[in-house]
Amino acid sequence: MRPTIRAALGAVALILAVPASAAADESVVGGKPVRPSQSPWAVALASHQRFGEQRSGQFCGGVLVGHATVVTAAHCLGREVLGLPWQEVKDLRVVVGRNNLTAKEGQEVKIAKVWVHPHYNSWTNEDDMAVITLQERVPNQPIQIAGPNDGVYEAGNTATVYGWGDMTGDGSYASRLRSARVNVLRDTVCARAYPGSADGTYNAASMLCAGEPKGGRDACQGDSGGPLVVRGQLVGLVSWGTGCGRAGSPGVYTRASALLPAVLTHGAG
Numbered sequence: 001m002r003p004t005i006r007a008a009l010g011a012v013a014l015i016l017a018v019p020a021s022a023a024a025d026e027s028v029v030g031g032k033p034v035r036p037s038q039s040p041w042a043v044a045l046a047s048h049q050r051f052g053e054q055r056s057g058q059f060c061g062g063v064l065v066g067h068a069t070v071v072t073a074a075h076c077l078g079r080e081v082l083g084l085p086w087q088e089v090k091d092l093r094v095v096v097g098r099n100n101l102t103a104k105e106g107q108e109v110k111i112a113k114v115w116v117h118p119h120y121n122s123w124t125n126e127d128d129m130a131v132i133t134l135q136e137r138v139p140n141q142p143i144q145i146a147g148p149n150d151g152v153y154e155a156g157n158t159a160t161v162y163g164w165g166d167m168t169g170d171g172s173y174a175s176r177l178r179s180a181r182v183n184v185l186r187d188t189v190c191a192r193a194y195p196g197s198a199d200g201t202y203n204a205a206s207m208l209c210a211g212e213p214k215g216g217r218d219a220c221q222g223d224s225g226g227p228l229v230v231r232g233q234l235v236g237l238v239s240w241g242t243g244c245g246r247a248g249s250p251g252v253y254t255r256a257s258a259l260l261p262a263v264l265t266h267g268a269g
């Protein structure tokens with residue numbers, strides 16, 4: 001989907017979002033609820049001003065990679081999603097330690113600094129990454145970013161994607177964090193699925209893709225920026241794809257190893 005259309009639909013869907021009970025057994029598409037202690041590094045990006053009071057104002061996911069450093073998708077901080085430059089969203093927050101977005105647990109942490117990849121391309125979706133520095137350190141356990149030569153990136157591995165996004169592809173957003181298992185696919189398979197269209201172009205240098213042959217389990221709108229995890233290590237951030245859970249249209253993720261230089265340079269350490 002074109003970013004502008006995707007964003008417009010996303011904004012409408014978030015505003016119209018119904019409570020998760022409506023589709024509690026669907027996912028993330030095709031997933032299941034997560035035990036809160038299982039994923040302390042899964043965080044939500046939120047603005048009450050832009051996205052309302054329901055569900056803590058969540059609009060994207062993010063990942064704690066240090067006690068004051070969060071990584072997310074660049075497109076989450078773009079006008080297409082926020083409707084404004086992120087600098088003008090005065091109550092942009094990172095919600096930490098809140099599994100249930102309708103509850104008050106955890107913290108809504110202010111943002112000290114944002115770095116968006118300068119080469120992020122909203123047409124191809126290349127370099128869809130940003131690093132957020134929090135105004136304070138949080139006690140929640142960060143996750144390790146897998147190095148480029150780590151076997152966790154290999155095709156055939158089972159990965160888990162986490163998010164509070166659309167559970168059905170029709171705008172039913174989750175209140176509680178959910179996860180789904182998907183298979184890491186070969187770059188040749190990803191490139192064949194996405195040779196270049198209005199949705200994006202697969203590029204193995206900064207992307208990886210994962211899905212199921214029959215479709216079903218997948219990330220969807222609202223999951224963007226959230227984690228894809230293999231054996232306890234971060235391998236990807238939810239980025240894009242054609243639809244959600246469709247056979248032949250796997251989910252595309254920002255390759256986590258491509259984040260390492262930016263986290264070292266721009267993270268809080």
Ligand code: 4AZ
Pocket residue numbers: 006218219220221222223224238239240241242243244245250251252
């Ligand atoms: C989105 O629009 C989006 N099925 C995120 C992930 C996927 C598709 C769309 C992957 O934010």
